[in-house]
Amino acid sequence: MRILVVEDDKELAxxxxxxxTEAGHVADIFANGDDGLAAAITQGYDVAVIDRMxxxxxxxxxxxxxxxxxxxxxxxxxxxxxxxxxxxxxxxxGGDDYLTKPFAFSELMARLNxxxxxxxxxxxxxxxLESAGVRVDLVRRSVTRDGVALDLNAKEFLVLEALMRAExxxxxxxxxxxxxxxxxxxxxxxxxETHISRLRxxxxxxxxxxxxxxxxxxxxxxxxx
Amino acid sequence: xxxVVSRIRTLWRMSAVRQALASALLFLVLxxxxxxVAFAGLRSALVDxxxxxxxxxxxAIMTTDEDEPDEVAEELVSAVINLHRLAISQxxxxxxxxxxxxxxxxxxAGASLAAAPERPGHQTxxxxxxxxxxxxxxxxxxxxxxxLIVGESLEDTNEIVALxxxxxxxxxxxxxxxxxxxxxxxxxxxxxxxxxxxxSFGLVAAGHLQxxxxxxxxxxxxxxxxxxxxxxxxxxxxxVVALRDLSxxxxxxxxxxxxxxxxxxxxxxxxxxxxxxxKIVDAIDEADAIAGTFDAVLRISQIEAGSRRDRxxxxxxxxxxxxxxxLFDDPSEDAIQLQAPDSRVVIHADRELLIQLTxxxxxxxxxxxxxxxxxxxxxxxxxxxxxxxxxGPGIPEAERExxxxxxxxxxRSRSTAGTGLGLSxxxxxxxLHGAHIALADNNPGLKVTVTFPDPAP
Numbered sequence: 001m002r003i004l005v006v007e008d009d010k011e012l013a014x015x016x017x018x019x020x021t022e023a024g025h026v027a028d029i030f031a032n033g034d035d036g037l038a039a040a041i042t043q044g045y046d047v048a049v050i051d052r053m054x055x056x057x058x059x060x061x062x063x064x065x066x067x068x069x070x071x072x073x074x075x076x077x078x079x080x081x082x083x084x085x086x087x088x089x090x091x092x093x094g095g096d097d098y099l100t101k102p103f104a105f106s107e108l109m110a111r112l113n114x115x116x117x118x119x120x121x122x123x124x125x126x127x128x129l130e131s132a133g134v135r136v137d138l139v140r141r142s143v144t145r146d147g148v149a150l151d152l153n154a155k156e157f158l159v160l161e162a163l164m165r166a167e168x169x170x171x172x173x174x175x176x177x178x179x180x181x182x183x184x185x186x187x188x189x190x191x192x193e194t195h196i197s198r199l200r201x202x203x204x205x206x207x208x209x210x211x212x213x214x215x216x217x218x219x220x221x222x223x224x225x
Numbered sequence: 226x227x228x229v230v231s232r233i234r235t236l237w238r239m240s241a242v243r244q245a246l247a248s249a250l251l252f253l254v255l256x257x258x259x260x261x262v263a264f265a266g267l268r269s270a271l272v273d274x275x276x277x278x279x280x281x282x283x284x285a286i287m288t289t290d291e292d293e294p295d296e297v298a299e300e301l302v303s304a305v306i307n308l309h310r311l312a313i314s315q316x317x318x319x320x321x322x323x324x325x326x327x328x329x330x331x332x333x334a335g336a337s338l339a340a341a342p343e344r345p346g347h348q349t350x351x352x353x354x355x356x357x358x359x360x361x362x363x364x365x366x367x368x369x370x371x372x373l374i375v376g377e378s379l380e381d382t383n384e385i386v387a388l389x390x391x392x393x394x395x396x397x398x399x400x401x402x403x404x405x406x407x408x409x410x411x412x413x414x415x416x417x418x419x420x421x422x423x424x425s426f427g428l429v430a431a432g433h434l435q436x437x438x439x440x441x442x443x444x445x446x447x448x449x450x451x452x453x454x455x456x457x458x459x460x461x462x463x464x465v466v467a468l469r470d471l472s473x474x475x476x477x478x479x480x481x482x483x484x485x486x487x488x489x490x491x492x493x494x495x496x497x498x499x500x501x502x503x504k505i506v507d508a509i510d511e512a513d514a515i516a517g518t519f520d521a522v523l524r525i526s527q528i529e530a531g532s533r534r535d536r537x538x539x540x541x542x543x544x545x546x547x548x549x550x551x552l553f554d555d556p557s558e559d560a561i562q563l564q565a566p567d568s569r570v571v572i573h574a575d576r577e578l579l580i581q582l583t584x585x586x587x588x589x590x591x592x593x594x595x596x597x598x599x600x601x602x603x604x605x606x607x608x609x610x611x612x613x614x615x616x617g618p619g620i621p622e623a624e625r626e627x628x629x630x631x632x633x634x635x636x637r638s639r640s641t642a643g644t645g646l647g648l649s650x651x652x653x654x655x656x657l658h659g660a661h662i663a664l665a666d667n668n669p670g671l672k673v674t675v676t677f678p679d680p681a682p
Contacts, residue, residue, distance in 0.1 A: 009481060015488040080480040088536065102484035102516050105491060155551065183577060186517070187552040187584045194554045218506075 001116055004048040005029045006036030006062065007078065008055055012101070016049060019105045033057025040066055045073055047116045049108070052079040052090070060093040067094035074115035076108070087184065106219035110170040117169070129164045132212055132225025134203070136161060146209065150202050155180060159195050160203070163213065163223035172220035196221055240419070241412020249405035256397035264390050271382045272362060276347045279364035283375040286324075287366070298371050302326055302334040305373075309335055323353060323361065327372040335374075342374060349379065418447050422454070431531070431659070434462040465530070480519060487512045521650060528653040533575055540579060542570040542611060542677075546604045549583035553591070558599070561587060565604035572609050572680050574658055582654040583611055585647045586673050590615035594670060609677040616670040625664040651675075 003020055007013040008031045020027040028045070030036040033054040040048060040062075052059035063075050076097045077090045087098045097111050129136040133146045141157060143150040152160065158180040163171060173192045177183055181191070196213065204211040214222050236242050286304050287297075305324050325335035332338060339355040342348060345365045353361040353376060360383070363376035421439050428436040437458060438451040487509060494505040527533070543565040555561045583602070590600040594615025603612040620628055629652045651673075655662045660677040 009484075011485050011488065012481075015492075100520065101480050102487040102512065104487075181548070181552060183548075183552070183580055185577070185581050185584075187581075188588055189552050189554070189584075191552050191554045 001025045001046040001112075002044065003027045003112065004036065004040055004043075004045040004050075004073075006031075006033065006048070006050045006054060006059070008032060008051065008053075012078075015105070016108065019109070023109060031055075033059065033062045037062045037065055040073055041069055041071060047074045047076065047112050049076050049078060049112065050095075052077055052086075060090065060095075063090075063094045076111055076115060078103075104172075104218070106170065106216070107172045107174060110172045110175060110220060113169045114166065114171075114175070129161065131164060131167055131223070133209065134160075134164070134212065136164060145203060145207055148207075150206075152199070152202060156195055156199050156202070159192075159199055160223075163221060167223050167225075170216050170220045170222045175220065236409075239412065239416045241416045242409055245405050245408025245412050248408050249401045252404050253397060253401045256393070256401070260390065260393040260397065263393065264386065267389055268382075268386050271385065272349075272379075275362050275377050275379075275382065276364065279347070279362065279375045279377060282324075283364050283366055283373060286373065286375070287368070297368060301368060301371060301373060305334045323363070323374060323376045325374045327374065328370055333371070338374070342372075345372075350376075415447065422447075422451060426454075429458060429461075431534070433531075434458070434465055480516065483512060483516050483519070487516070525650050525653045528578065528650075528657050531657060533578070534657060537573045537575055539571050540574040540576045542572065542579070542604050542609055544569075545574075545576060545579045546583055546602055546611060548580050549587060550602060552580075552584055553587060560591065560599055561602060562599045563602045563604075566606050568606070570604060570606045570609050572658075572677050574677075575654075578654045578657065579611075582651045582675065583613070585651050586611075586613040586675075589613075589647055590617075590671070590673075593617045598670075608679050610674060612672060612674045614667045614670060614672040616667065619666055619669055619671045620664060622666070628664070629662065 003025050005013060005016055005020075005027050007016065007029065010031070013029050013031065017027045017029050028039060028043075030039055033056045035056075036050065036054070037057060050059045050062060054062070057065070059077060059079075063077075066073060066075070074096045075094065076099060077095045078099055078101060079086060079090075080101050090098050096115055099108060099111065127137070127139050129138065135144045136157075137143070138161065143152055143157065143160065159176060162176060162179045171179075174186075176192050177187070180195075181187075196215070200211070200213050204213060210225070212223055212225060214224055216222055286308070287301065305326050308324060323336040323338065325338055326333045327338070327341065330341045336354065338353055340350055340352055342350060342363060342365045345367055347362070347364055349360055349362050351360045352358045353363065360379040361376045362379050362382075363374050366373045418439075418441060425436050425438045437455045440451045440455070441448050490505055490509045490512060494502055494509065497505050546563055546565055550561050550563050553561055587600055587602065590613050594600055594617035598616035601612075601614045603614075604610070605612070629648050652662055655675055658677060660675050663674045663676070665672045665674065
């Protein structure tokens with residue numbers, strides 16, 4: 001992917017840039033808002049990482065200008081502040097996701113992947129998810145593997161759905177909390193781990209085939225056939 | 226429609242009403258004093274006039290040329306008798322009675338008496354005449370062995386005095402009521418201005434720091450008060466905004482070094498052989514914990530700033546409680562028991578913050594409660610309320626206020642994990658919603674109750 005990074009903190013910019021390069025992507029780094037906006041408008045990127053506080057044009061204004069210029073480039077905001085207040089502000093300005101500093105690089109990568117993969121076909125139209133022998137009927141709320149029905153409770157179903165929609169990509173604990181439990185804070189419980197563990201025993205351990213739910217150490221979880 | 230009682234209570238709270246009441250009361254007291262004085266004065270004046278008239282009549286009767294006591298006595302007796310007859314023949318019975326001549330206690334001439342006066346001079350006697358219990362004012366003289374009594378009924382006098390007193394009393398009462406009513410009406414005009422100021426301050430207290438009080442045209446002390454208050458509010462708003470920016474700037478300044486620290490550790494981790502990576506992972510966790518604490522402090526400050534109130538939406542407390550309990554993953558309901566009404570309990574709120582509040586309380590209860598006993602979560606509708614109770618050691622009464630402060634930890638908890646911010650975050654969220662947090666004894670254990678204001682009808 002081609003990724004635009006607009007960050008004035010040199011060390012953080014290098015950290016992100018190096019990480020992205022090592023992951024096989026191309027990263028262009030700018031240290032102020034005006035240069036970043038110019039690059040975003042004139043060149044093509046798959047996704048952008050923009051800090052809210054920038055010298056010159058600030059992050060929110062940058063994205064507003066971008067949207068005003070009809071650029072639909074997916075944007076992830078970086079900020080020191082926390083709290084939904086700022087997230088909503090960022091989303092209203094035209095941003096697509098939000099990460100507070102300090103963050104784990106794996107979290108950033110997982111979210112950038114999710115943002116870049118904006119499939120042209122609307123995800124809402126899908127009624128069935130199928131992969132590696134697993135069939136999830138979103139209407140009937142039923143799951144089978146190799147034809148055998150699985151008994152999942154509501155939240156387990158949602159976790160599996162989220163993992164399968166993101167097939168191959170990593171979903172971090174935070175992302176699962178946001179998508180399945182719809183909260184943006186850390187509840188300080190092991191609820192995600194417990195659900196992954198139960199899902200594993202129902203989906204993987206009960207069957208002879210390969211394990212489908214993987215733990216990526218230091219990052220999160222992924223569904224891979 | 227508000228009840229009469231609540232209406233009266235509202236009126237009682239107004240300074241204008243209390244002032245008018247005090248004025249009316251003062252007026253009543255003064256009127257009562259004046260009336261009493263006038264009453265006494267009038268009475269004695271009237272009685273004095275009667276006394277003079279009695280004396281004159283007595284002297285008129287006793288005019289005689291005779292020297293001999295016996296003859297004087299005879300004249301006296303016939304004078305009284307003649308006067309009696311004359312008066313009655315002329316239909317002036319008032320003049321006729323009582324006029325009496327006594328020897329000892331026995332009536333020799335004139336009216337027959339039921340009670341005998343003891344001494345000479347002016348005096349008042351009740352029940353002077355038989356078959357009447359009126360009071361009589363009499364003048365008594367001794368003449369040899371004879372006693373002359375001239376008297377007049379006080380009935381009329383008493384009537385007059387009673388009339389005057391009654392008039393003064395009713396007049397006073399009516400005027401007092403008029404003073405009260407007038408005072409209330411005049412005061413209510415002022416009260417409206419005071420109430421407007423009160424409402425404005427309420428808005429300020431709720432976080433709308435840009436509110437300013439209405440200043441009228443009167444230029445009186447209330448207007449000057451409003452102007453001064455507006456100046457103070459302007460300064461307050463500036464301070465809070467500056468503080469908010471300060472917090473944001475501190476956050477930016479402090480989180481950046483922590484972010485760098487974490488990145489450096491991550492780099493080291495990438496170059497560390499797997500056998501030793503755990504130490505680095507621990508260090509990274511500590512850095513995350515510091516950042517987490519900082520986030521929590523920032524979050525509390527942000528919540529206290531109050532701007533999230535603008536994003537309130539109708540929220541069902543039952544759904545909030547269920548979402549919070551869900552985060553603890555207890556399908557068999559061994560660890561957490563939830564009780565909520567079947568119908569929705571909807572209030573204006575921030576759903577995510579309420580879930581965080583409830584999760585906080587449940588987490589606390591689990592951490593400090595007894596392991597074998599479940600944590601109980603209750604949702605009530607009237608008033609809207611969430612209660613979380615555990616059966617652990619509880620919190621001593623003296624410390625219940627302080628645990629809501631940031632970073633406060635009970636002595637026995639100092640060694641356990643946690644920052645001491647959970648309850649102060651809960652308090653900030655409660656305050657944002659105008660809700661009240663109460664900590665009580667659960668016998669044993671701690672019961673935390675968050676009561677929300679009733680939603681407007």
